[in-house]
Amino acid sequence: FTAPEYSYVLSRKGYKLKKFFMLFIVFTMYFNGGMIPTFLLVRSLGLLNSRLAIMIVGSVGTWNMIIMRTAFQSIPRSLEESAIIDGANDFAILTKIILPTSKATLAVITLFYAVGQWNSWFNPMIYLQSRDKYPLQLLLREILIMGSKVEGGAEVQSGIGINYLGETIKYTTIIVSTLPILFVYPFAQKYFVKGIMMGSLKE
Template structure:
């Protein structure tokens, strides 16, 4: 038996499909435009001839950037900041989130109010800089990791997720002789993989895209993340220092636009590749962690 679809339902479906198509097109077009510009002829990019598809296929910008030694250094630094920083974020957020989820914690409400307060107010740039300086972290790799070790939003998300786990599991583990740390890493963490995967994505993307803290706290170019070089290329401050190793006669003034788009592609591609592997946990982690049942 076939269900007859009313005219109003057909209209609703048509409008919904049209809106989804517009949103998808608006989302994909900037990425497609950047990709097409990165593999187009530099002169065509400079003359704004690229709208959707590549014009005059060329990998000259990729060749120039990949042979630029600072790109490799920046990539390795960014990988370090992302992996180590995310690991620190997850460990500390899990420990503090589990602690705040226990109603037996002394001064629990005070700590929750304190964490929530930081969502609306912060100490500001100068006090934070002075703290980093007085701790001896200035111009060190840890200056990009420790000041952002815990995100208040991600912490509250994980805390709420822990609160939704049945208390009977924790009580059974304690009866079996588990300590609080053993309960956390043997019971809570395995059951919280959707939430942990979600905040791992948040933390990793934050570290990967971060550049402002590096501008403030780092002076040694050997510690700069790749985003600093992307920023310098986008504003045109580094293009004149890059050596043309492609063997072409295209000068730096023509290559500037292509280098910008190519650098964006080089920086964005790793996160785009990683995201699908975590995306399946994303919705469940957000929904379960944000609504207490």
């Protein structure tokens, strides 16, 4: 929800601080604040053991912003100029011209972000302390660890049934974590195709 707004500002030709903020954004891709300072910041804000901490920490993706900025810059300037003549402000241009024209890009970025958040378990492990707030991936990680312990015990005891149980838990966990994302891909496929067709037409 935050990347389109930032990307729109950075895609404006008349914005004087565009180069400064782009350099600042690219700098954070190579040198981030680190895990401990981020944890201390979340704790000082009173967001520890809150799902809001997970949302805020992963709310802005610099790579996604750069992709969306490039997509916004490829939109013909004449569309925006026509809207400005009709009296549209920046918010109207963003919501009525830029975003509807960039549906394919938004769908791909949303899918990438959703997959990244779905597979994320490290941040919840750091910021969440109550087990009832754990996301599915963190619970599945615990199940995998338990399955590995079962396999280790099976090697010592030479128990074929116990070893089989550990393998079953492992592969069941993989299926459970993969199926929801596989169900989402068919709905986003048309946006992938649309993006490819638009790219070929521009060429």
